[in-house]
Amino acid sequence: xxxxxxxxxxxxxxxxxxxxxxxxxxxxxxxxxxxxxxxxxxxxxxxxxxxxxxxxxxxxxxxxxxxxxxxxxxxxxxxxxxxxxxxxxxxxxxxxxxxxxxxxxxxxxxxxxxxxxxxxxxxxxxxxxxxxxxxxxxxxxxxxxxxxxxxxxxxxxxxxxxxxxxxxxxxxxxxxxxxxxxxxxxxxxxxxxxxxxxxxxxxxxxxxxxxxxxxxxxxxxxxxxxxxxxxxxxxxxxxxxxxxxxxxxxxxxxxxxxxxxxxxxxxxxxxxxxxxxxxxxxxxxxxxxxxxxxxxxxxxxxxxxxxxxxxxxxxxxxxxxxxxxxxxxxxxxxxxxxxxxxxxxxxxxxxxxxxxxxxxxxxxxxxxxx
Numbered sequence: 148x149x150x151x152x153x154x155x156x157x158x159x160x161x162x163x164x165x166x167x168x169x170x171x172x173x174x175x176x177x178x179x180x181x182x183x184x185x186x187x188x189x190x191x192x193x194x195x196x197x198x199x200x201x202x203x204x205x206x207x208x209x210x211x212x213x214x215x216x217x218x219x220x221x222x223x224x225x226x227x228x229x230x231x232x233x234x235x236x237x238x239x240x241x242x243x244x245x246x247x248x249x250x251x252x253x254x255x256x257x258x259x260x261x262x263x264x265x266x267x268x269x270x271x272x273x274x275x276x277x278x279x280x281x282x283x284x285x286x287x288x289x290x291x292x293x294x295x296x297x298x299x300x301x302x303x304x305x306x307x308x309x310x311x312x313x314x315x316x317x318x319x320x321x322x323x324x325x326x327x328x329x330x331x332x333x334x335x336x337x338x339x340x341x342x343x344x345x346x347x348x349x350x351x352x353x354x355x356x357x358x359x360x361x362x363x364x365x366x367x368x369x370x371x372x373x374x375x376x377x378x379x380x381x382x383x384x385x386x387x388x389x390x391x392x393x394x395x396x397x398x399x400x401x402x403x404x405x406x407x408x409x410x411x412x413x414x415x416x417x418x419x420x421x422x423x424x425x426x427x428x429x430x431x432x433x434x435x436x437x438x439x440x441x442x443x444x445x446x447x448x449x450x451x452x453x454x455x456x457x458x459x460x461x462x463x464x465x466x467x468x469x470x471x472x473x474x475x476x477x478x479x480x481x482x483x484x485x486x487x488x489x490x491x492x493x494x495x496x497x498x499x500x501x502x503x504x505x506x507x508x509x510x511x512x513x514x515x516x517x
Contacts, residue, residue, distance in 0.1 A: 179224040180401050182217060183244040185254035186210040186227070187365075190234025195259035197371030200381045202257040203232065209368065210255050212390035217397065241359045251329065251397065252363035257380060258370040265373040266344035267337045270365040271326040324440040324466055325362035328403075332396035333366055340395055341388040343369065366393065432511055433500050434480035435459065435470040438492040442466055453490045470498065477512075 186207040188194035194202025207229070214225045226247050228240045244252045258268065330348045337343045368389045371377040379385035438452065444467050445451045447458035452469065459470045471492075472483040480497050487495035499508045 180222055180251075180404075181224045181226065181247050181249040182214075182251045182253065182397060183226045183228065183247060183249045184210045184214050184217075185240050185244075185252065186229055187254055187256035189229050189232055192234055195257060195371055197257075197259045198374060198377040198381075200257075200371045200377050202259075202371060205257055205368075205371070205380050205386060206255045207232070208386045209390045209393070212387060213253075213255075213393050213397070216390070216394050220398075223401070244359050244361060244363075249359075249361050251400070252359045252361055253329075253393065253397065254363070254365040255393070256365060256367050258367040259372045260370055261372075263370075263373050265370050265376045266346040267334060267369055268346045268349055268367040269330040269333045270349050270367070271323060271330050272350065272363065322360070322362045323442070324468075326364055329362055329396065329400050330364045332399050333364065333393060336392035336396045336399075337368075337389070341392045343389075343392075429475070429477060429511060431501055432506075433473060433475050434477060434483075435498050435500065436472050436480065436483050436487050436495050437468060437498050438471050438487050438495045439469040440466050441469075445469070453492075455487065455490055471495070 186203070186209075188203035188206065190203075192203065194206065196202070210227065211230065214227060217223050217225045224247075226243065226249065228243050229235050240254070241252075258264075327348060334345045334348060338345050369376045369380050371380060380389070438455070442465065444462075445460070447460045447469065449456050449458065452458050452471070455471050457472050459473065461468050461470070471487050472480070474480050474483065477497075484495055484497055497508055499506050499511045501511075
């Protein structure tokens with residue numbers, strides 16, 4: 148392994164061990180939910196040309212259709228990495244999203260294979276690569292060779308080397324849970340709304356997702372190399388169906404965020420001015436504050452969580468989730484949430500449990516109100 152890659156891995160491991168493991172929910176302070184839409188490839192990089200179709204053109208048409216619909220919502224701001232047939236560096240695509248302080252980054256691509264493979268796939272950044280996922284990461288990352296200064300910009304990164312891909316995953320660690328949620332919504336919408344075959348959610352070390360500081364996904368809308376699927380994706384009807392599914396998923400993701408207690412929080416809050424001091428217990432229900440999620444197992448000690456005490460850890464679906472506090476008093480839970488946010492966990496949210504199992508907070512509060 149190259150010394151540089153080793154240093155990357157070591158440095159990110161240290162950062163992830165001692166810094167904030169925030170969950171990425173709505174980030175922007177502009178008052179609008181910012182979505183960056185990235186049409187893969189472009190310009191001198193056509194992407195794959197399965198059955199004579201051009202990936203760069205299909206991806207752009209789908210992205211523009213998604214963006215046009217999103218722009219009708221006054222609460223959403225859409226930013227495109229490209230709106231025409233131009234080449235944009237992978238590094239710049241991430242930079243565009245970061246400069247915008249975006250809430251979501253969605254990159255659209257078309258797949259290819261030597262067989263008649265078919266179906267959609269949505270990728271989030273991750274270390275665990277199967278042979279198939281590594282091949283896709285290698286294919287998507289090789290575009291860096293089209294950039295004149297790639298040796299300087301990518302500092303020894305080699306798309307052909309599995310060890311080079313390991314370091315990419317660590318920077319997106321904080322956002323993996325939210326990225327998976329969005330990916331799940333996209334794949335479910337492909338199945339339900341567009342009646343497409345889904346190959347599921349995958350994790351791969353894709354540079355286009357590297358260094359984006361928000362939930363990020365790369366969507367493969369199907370295989371151009373499949374005769375029927377390629378024809379479908381190259382049609383206006385097919386592109387509209389895929390765009391409608393991605394649109395539905397983004398809207399559902401935003402709606403879920405809007406329903407979470409505490410969304411839209413900006414700056415420190417004075418607890419006494421906002422929360423009632425009365426005890427408000429809900430029968431058979433306890434509350435905790437989720438402050439982080441990671442594939443790393445941190446000791447639930449205060450020095451790992453900015454001085455917060457009463458930290459607990461649970462493993463769910465391959466991720467370690469970290470919680471602050473434990474109370475049957477909903478008003479106290481709100482105070483704990485604000486304390487966590489004032490410590491820097493800006494996306495901390497309240498989790499409700501009945502008989503030790505997590506339930507929807509909105510349902511608990513609705514039942515209590517009735």
